[in-house]
Every structure is written in C-alpha cells, then in structure tokens.
Amino acid sequence: MADETRSQAGKDGADRQPAAGVAGSAAPAAKREAGKKSAAPAKAPAAAAKPRPKPKPKAPPEPPKAPEDQAPPDGMEIPAMVAALQNGVSGAVLKVSFWVGDWTVIVAPDRLLDVMRFLRDDAATAFDYCSDVTAADWPPREKRFDVVYCLYSTRLRQRIRVKVRVGEEDPVESVTGLWPAADWLEREVFDQFGVNIVNHPNLRRILMPEQWQGHPQRKDYPLEGPGELLMENPQDWLRVRNLPDEAGPGPAADGEIE
Amino acid sequence: MMDTVVVPLLKIAVLLNAVLVAVTFLVLMERKVIAWAQSRLGPMRVGPYGILQAIADPIKLILKEDITPARADKYVFTLAPIMSLVPALVVFSVVPFGPDPFYYVSDINVGLLFVISVTSIGVYGIILGGWASNSKYPLLASLRASAQLISYEIAVTMTLVSVILTTGTLSLVGIVEAQREGGLWFAFVQPVALMLVFIGGLAETNRAPFDLPEAETELTGGFHTEYSGMRFSLFFLAEYANMIVISAVVVIMFFGGWLAPFPNVPALSFLGLVPAWIWFIGKIFLFLYVFIWIRATLPRYRYDQLMGLGWKVLIPIAIGNLVVTGILKVAL
C-alpha cells in the first residue's frame, strides 16, 4: 500500500543516519568520493568492521480488501433493467449487487461488449449515456483492477454500474464504438491505471506526459521519491530503491531528497 | 527660399509632432473612454486622472527590449513597422486644417487620390510584418489583413468617387469650399456614402468590429505578435494615426472640414468666432470617440462574414450610389 511505502522510506533514512556517522569518521575520503548526492556509506572498510544494524523486518500489513459486492437484500425485487440483461445476455452477468441505492452488475470480461451493446440498445435498458468509465486497483488480488462503467439512460432516467474484474494483462474491449464519450475516459483509465484496453482508436496518455513511466493511480505507485528522478522515471527509481544496500547508495539516505 | 523650403519644413515639423502627440493622447482617450463604458476608472495613477499616462506609455515602450526573432527576416522585419507608419504620417501633408494656406502643408489638385493611394501603402507594412516574423499566427493575420484591406479599399474608393462627382474636384480644400458654397454638408447630400466610408474606414484601420488581423483572442495579437518595444509601438502609432486620417477624411468629405456649423442661423453666428482649426480638430475627435465607442460595444466579425459584408453588401451599394449620383448629376 502507498502509505506504507512512505513510512518505510522514512525509516530507512533514519536508520542509516547513525551508520553514516560511524563510517564517515573513519573514511572521509570515501565519503568525499561518494559525492554530495549519496551520503550513504560507500563500502568503507570501517563500516564492514561494524555492520550496521539491520532494520527489523516488519510484518507486512494486511492488504485492504475490496468491499464485497453486497447482494440485494432478501425480498428486494430485481429491477427490470437488470432482469432484462440477465435474460438478454445469458451467462454474462456474474453477480448483481445493490448498495446504498445503486445497482451494479459484475460482468465477465470477455462478454463485456455483448452486455454493453445490449444495455445500450434494448428498450428496457436504453442506457444511451455513458457517464463515466473508471477503475479501482486492488493490488494483491490476481484480477487486480475493477473497471467500472457508470451508465445512464436519458429516456428511462435510470442508472446502472457495470463492473469487470481484470488482471494487469487481461484485455478489456473498448466501448468507444458504442459511446464515443468513452474515448477520453478510457484513455484516462489507461493512463492512470495501465488497464489493457484493446481496440481503442486512439489509446494515448491523456493527463500525464507521453513519456511518463508507470501508472500513477495504481496503489503500488510510489508516493514520494528523489524529485526529478521520480518525475521522469519512477520505475527506475523503484528499481534503485529496492536494490540491496551493498550494491549501491540508498536513495532515501540524503537529507536533500526528503 | 523662405516660402518654398523653410516655412514648409517648419510646418511639417510642427504637424508631425502634433500628430504624434495626438496619437499618444488618443491612446489615453481610448483607455479612458472604454473604461467609462465599462464602469471602471481607467488609468489613474500617473499624474492627475492619469493624464500623464500618455507620456508613460511611450516611454515604457521605448525602454522595452526590442526583440527580433532568430528565424525572422531581419531587414523586412525592421522595415515593416516603418512602412506601416510613414504613409499614415505622409497623408497629413495634404490635410487642410483651415481655409488659409497657412493651415496646410500643400494643397495638391489630386489630394483625395493622394490620400487613397498613400494610405493603401500602409497595408504592405502589415503584410510584410506578418510574413517576416516567420511565425504562424502573424502569417494568418497578415493574410487576413491583405484580403480585408484590398476589398474594403474598393468599396471606400468607389464611394468617394460619388462625392467627387458631386464636387467636381479632387482637392481636399476644394471639397470643403464646395460645401461652404453649397451651404450644405455632404453628409446630408450623400448619407449613404457617409455610412459606407465610415464602415469601410473602420475596416481599413483594423478597428473593432473589423479588427481581425490583430484579433487578440484568436490570433494572439495578430501581425504584431512577434514585435516588441519600439517596433511594436510603431505599428501602434500607425494604427492610431490611421484612425485620425480616416476621421479627417470623413470630416473633410462629409462634415465641412473646418467650417462652423449652422452658418445661416443668425442666432448661432457666434460659432463662427471659434477658430476654424479648432472646429476641424473638434470634429475629428468626435469621430475618434465614435470609433472607440464602437469598439467598446460590438463583438468582432468573423473573417468570412467580413469578406461577405465587403463584397456582397458594401461594394454593390457603393456602385449603386455611384450610378444614382451620376444620373442625378446629369439630370439636374
């Protein structure tokens, strides 16, 4: 989780400071060589003599769980739109959910286009307006993304949410052909989450610069890092950061970086 | 020697300075009038009621860095504002500020033709400026400007011909004299022509609602986007000098130039006591006020609509007016 990344980075820095002090007194030359940017001990012999205390391995916090798709309470009548969908595209609807007044259908990813076309064209559903396309990221889950489509019918004045669960590589068919409105919205989902949307006419980043690496709305995206490097290249930074200590200077050791 | 060289040179020096000073105060006037129209105060900081703003503005412009874009055509880029300003100033050599030769530099017998031809040179400044900047917005603007100026030139010239038909002279002094002798300003003889010349004049000076070549909200300033400092202010001076020229032409052609109004009403004969040149300048400023007033009120035309107005409305009316004037002239 993102919060956790931050706290860990801070801890690393705090742990390393005293170690650097010990090393610095014995090997000033080595420290000078290491340069301003990385004040961490650069394999000084003194440091080898007194190994710095290893940070205690922390128990990984329990990853947040996605809310259950609450089934409608017993005795509640399934609305006509959902019933029509269940009959019209049989087998595609995995689950029907109701929560605080909103109806959601969870759909098999490979049947998404059929469902969407039905929802748009059928008289009982008539969802002609695509309000929103978005996603949520639940990292430890194998199908980590919930891609959510909020549909509205301007004729029947009803709303429904359609949700598909996909993994990082799983293709999600673009619904741009059904609603041109989904164009930018899907681009944003691609940009921010890296959901693999296929058959989109113009799949480019939209909010982030073209050359950006990584997808900021993912939960494992680092929340902070060494300034410029993070701006240009968060993946590289992540790689550097995860290297073992001996291989290179830890990035969070310098006060400047904070 | 005295009469042929020294006096005209003195006159030219005085006139040139007067025009430039008038232009700076015209800018102030525009800012003030628009501010009042928009329920605000306008410049108030420099001098009492911001009067010295007229001096502060040029000083600021002169002191600013004068940038030539790296990929611009340097000579043409420098030449363009000069080409724009010089014709606007040259025109004043034939503008009569009063009845005596003392009040004008020269009275040539093709004065009106001179005015028309010299002012049309000014458009080269805009075209070259836009072209030499080597930038897209100025290029678009200069294309707009050339199309606009050429088409409105036709309408205005055609209309002026009908006034010439009435007077039989091209001399500006002669035209005013004709109005004095007739006892009637041509505004009442040729009202259609007045409207045409005024609208065409707005278009020719790139003033709202025809300020397409410098449409700030579309072309980010138009042909002078890449200009700064003094060269920019030369374009600025040229535009305002042209406004004065058009006002002067309208006043001379249609509102009796330096003549006092109501010469035949005995009760108002005291109006004749006011010097002629004050009447002339007063009338010019009245029209300048109308220019500014229009700018504060109207939205801007679109390029194709402007061309449509020029070719489909103004030019046919101008031709019709010319024909009717000709027939009446022959018949009466």
Added chain:
Amino acid sequence: MTLEAPRTSATQFDTDELVINMGPQHPSTHGVLRVVLKLDGERVIDADCVIGYIHRGIEKLSENRDWTQIILLTDRMDYVAAATNNLGYCQTVEKLMQIEVPRRARYIRTVLAELQRIASHCLWLGTHAMDIGAMTVLLYAFREREFVLDLFEEFCGARLTYNAMRIGGLPLDIPPGWDRKVLSFCDLMEGKLNDYETLLTNNRIWLKRTRGVGVIGGDEAIGLGLCGPPLRGSGVPRDVRKDEPYAAYDELEFNVPLGTRGDTYDRYLIRMDEFRESIRLIRQAVEGIPEGPIMGKVPRLIKPPAGETYHAIESPKGELGYFIVSDGKSTNPYRFRVRPPSFCNLQGLKRLVTGHLVADVVALIGTIDIVLGEVDR
C-alpha cells in the same frame, strides 16, 4: 512553417495543411488547454486537445487524505464553482454513510449552489463574449460576480475556495441579515441580466458569430457524453437537479431551459435563462429556509462502511459525478474518482470545431465552458 515546399510544376502549388498550436499559452483557451489545429486556409480540418498541464493528481491526493480533508481539495478542481464541488462530494459521502442531512442545511446548500451557478455563469458569459470580441460584457459580468463573491465571503470567509460544506451539513449557519442581502442581490441581478441581453441577444454581429456555429444534434450530444448546457442546448431534457433531485431541489419549482438548434446561440440563451431560473430558485429557497439544526448526526470519526457509490449533481458546467470506494477500514477513501463535466464536454470540442473557422474555435471553447482545473484535476 515550411516555405520551401517543392513545386511539382510552375503552375501547380503544393498545398499543405497548416498545423497550428492554440495554447497552452493563448488568451482564449481559458487556461492551459492546448489545441493542435490542422488548418486548410482558415478552416479547421482536424483538432486534437492536449490536456494535463495542471494535472495535480487530486484523485490520488484524496486517496491519501482523510474524508474531511478532501472537501478542501474539491475546491481546487472547478475553482470558479467551488461550492458545487463541495456539495457533490459531501453528498456522495453522506450517501455512502446514509446520513440524513437536516432540512435547513439542505436549503442553505441549495442557495449556495445556485449562487455559485450565477457566479460561474457570469464568468462564462464574460469570457465567452470577450472571446468573440465584445469586451464590455466581461467587465459587467465580473462586476456582478463580485457581489456573489461578497456574499460567499460573508458566509464562509473565503472568496474563491470556500470549503463551505461539511459531511452531514454545514460548518456555519448563515449570518444574520445574509438572506436579505441575497434577495436584494437577486433583484439587482435581474436588472443586470437585461443589460447583458441588450448588448448581446439581438446584436447582429453576435447572432452572426453564434448562430449555426457548432451545431450538434441531441442523439449525437448524448453519445459524445456532453452534459449540462451543451447537452440541453441540443434539446435533451437532462438536468440532474430534476432527474435525480438532491438537496432541496425536489421541493422547489424551476424550469429546465432547452434549446432547439443545438448551436452556440442556443447554448448562450440557455445559460441566460439559467441565470433567471437560479434567481427564481434562490428566492424560493431563501424564503423557505426552515428553522432547525445545520448538521446531521455524524460520527466523530468519519469512516464509511465498505462499499462504493456514484453520485452526480448538476454543477454549472454539467453532470459532476463522484465515484467513491471505501474499504471500511481506513480513514481515507480507497478510490476517489471525479467525473468532471468540463472534461467530458471538452471531448466534444473536436467534433464541434471540425469544419469551422479559426475564429469559431475560440467561440466554441467558450461555449462549452471549461475550467482547466477541473479537466486536469
């Protein structure tokens, strides 16, 4: 600009399209919008919007702030209609927690939202008219907007980013005498609206510039996801206030102005009518503010149960939706998503400008009324 294009023969010009960058620094793109226009002469044959210049990651930020702090961030999205953003967010959380908002708070919220609509429309009118060249309207409209800002300042102490609402109600009751001031502002505004209309509605140049520009039919507008006045301008009776009433809108009377032609002029007329409808709503709401508390029963620690919801309101720009997921454990939302109306409307720009002239591009950017703070978030 390639001027040395090779010519195939002496008589035949090799014509090329002119690609022109409108923005991100341009006086009439209303912020840092960049439109890459492909021009044939002055006619637009293709347009591509490049956005994201002020992307601040408000969604991501919100996922790391607690539920109350987010209200502050919503101010920064559509910064000319901050109160509406607050309202939409607070209502979404209230829906997620099933909090009942007291009637008094709902009425005051309605007044604030409608005042905000007037302020936002004033800004739209001024800039739209300015883009088309009518510079005086800008100053007039901003003059009246000041009055709204004064009212907001008196209510919550801020003039732009109000932070004016809380989950479950309002932070403050209205100051004494405020309601009377609102009513007198309504009277003033009605007169000023006539001024604006005198300058524009029957102005021939204004008609020429807006009639038949950017025409879009109802079905196409729905498909493109347009919302708010651009959608209603095409004759689609869609207004979240009517269709899915919130706050006090179900208890108040108002009309939804609709256009017929779907052009820029209709969208202009609709917004002018919306001014009047807003005034009407404010009058009813101010007179109907009931006595009672301004905060509902809200737990000290706001922590909605696990679940997700989408809730939309009608912001001045269109349908402003919030999709919020709570994992039920942490004190911040797990997923915070805004459906920005400007973003969805801006998407239609390409369709609207294609085939029109450069001068119409600025008119059309004005008519869809975007705020880049909301587009980019």
